Amino acid sequence: MLPPTLTNQDHSRSLNQNRYVYAVLSRRSGGVSIGINLNPDKVCNFDCVYCQVDRRTPGGDRRVDLNVLDGELRNILRKAKHGSLFTEPPFFGVEKPLQKVTDIAFSGDGEPTTYPKFREAVELAIRAKHDAGLGDLKIVLITNSAMLHRAKVKEVLSILDRNNGEIWAKLDAGTAEYYRLVDVTKIPFERILRNLTDTARLRPIVIQSLFMRLHGEGPDEGEIKAYCERLGEIAAKGGKIKLVQLHTVARRPAELYVSALSDEEVDAIAARVGCIPLPVAAFYSGH
Numbered sequence: 394m395l396p397p398t399l400t401n402q403d404h405s406r407s408l409n410q411n412r413y414v415y416a417v418l419s420r421r422s423g424g425v426s427i428g429i430n431l432n433p434d435k436v437c438n439f440d441c442v443y444c445q446v447d448r449r450t451p452g453g454d455r456r457v458d459l460n461v462l463d464g465e466l467r468n469i470l471r472k473a474k475h476g477s478l479f480t481e482p483p484f485f486g487v488e489k490p491l492q493k494v495t496d497i498a499f500s501g502d503g504e505p506t507t508y509p510k511f512r513e514a515v516e517l518a519i520r521a522k523h524d525a526g527l528g529d530l531k532i533v534l535i536t537n538s539a540m541l542h543r544a545k546v547k548e549v550l551s552i553l554d555r556n557n558g559e560i561w562a563k564l565d566a567g568t569a570e571y572y573r574l575v576d577v578t579k580i581p582f583e584r585i586l587r588n589l590t591d592t593a594r595l596r597p598i599v600i601q602s603l604f605m606r607l608h609g610e611g612p613d614e615g616e617i618k619a620y621c622e623r624l625g626e627i628a629a630k631g632g633k634i635k636l637v638q639l640h641t642v643a644r645r646p647a648e649l650y651v652s653a654l655s656d657e658e659v660d661a662i663a664a665r666v667g668c669i670p671l672p673v674a675a676f677y678s679g680h
């Protein structure tokens with residue numbers, strides 16, 4: 394049997410025997426994103442109804458062994474630099490145009506900024522990319538925005554700013570009520586909006602939003618109107634939004650009453666965001 398090849402349908406957090414470092418193939422970004430999972434215990438301060446993390450099986454150790462993480466990251470970066478990465482599974486067989494590493498992404502089975510040694514992990518990744526001769530490689534922080542007000546997290550964001558970092562921050566709603574329904578957290582919606590605004594005032598950010606059907610019903614007109622108003626308010630207060638990534642459910646969600654919007658419904662929301670006006674990219678369910 395041929396060894397499995399990484400595909401853009403495969404978003405598992407596992408890669409060979411690695412504990413923390415995995416890989417995701419993205420046709421849209423034109424290559425392989427190297428993921429770092431700082432939450433192997435699968436604990437998150439949100440409990441999104443669409444979350445793709447499989448919490449039916451127990452998580453791993455809460456503690457992250459940074460030495461192991463460092464070794465895993467350096468190993469994959471070294472192979473990327475010297476061209477051997479795409480000669481071995483699961484990268485062997487990836488189409489030629491996609492045979493490149495596009496970024497390192499902090500995105501795991503929980504919220505990366507809650508990891509107590511988040512700064513050490515980011516500094517480790519910066520050193521590793523420079524040592525591999527890949528100093529220009531982008532480092533993406535994928536975050537639910539809840540901790541961006543913390544002084545320690547702000548310091549890490551500044552470090553990322555100086556090292557080709559990019560922040561992809563979540564906003565899934567226009568009203569507090571819908572936010573609580575889909576993101577299922579006690580963290581106030583106002584804090585998310587304030588964090589997004591304050592963070593985007595200091596550097597351009599990407600906003601990631603996911604809309605879906607709940608029990609067969611998509612978000613109503615009032616919710617989409619409110620969502621566009623929140624985006625507009627962030628921009629009006631000086632927040633720089635470089636892109637809004639509009640997603641729907643593409644993989645098995647946490648709750649079975651959650652399902653994907655059609656491509657046309659995603660496009661309709663994207664058109665509304667485009668009218669704010671803000672740059673927008675739509676991502677479909679693919680089903």
Ligand code: SF4
Nearest residue numbers: 437439440441444537
């Ligand atoms: S913030 Fe991310 S990891 Fe946490 S529950 Fe939501 S989708 Fe899952």
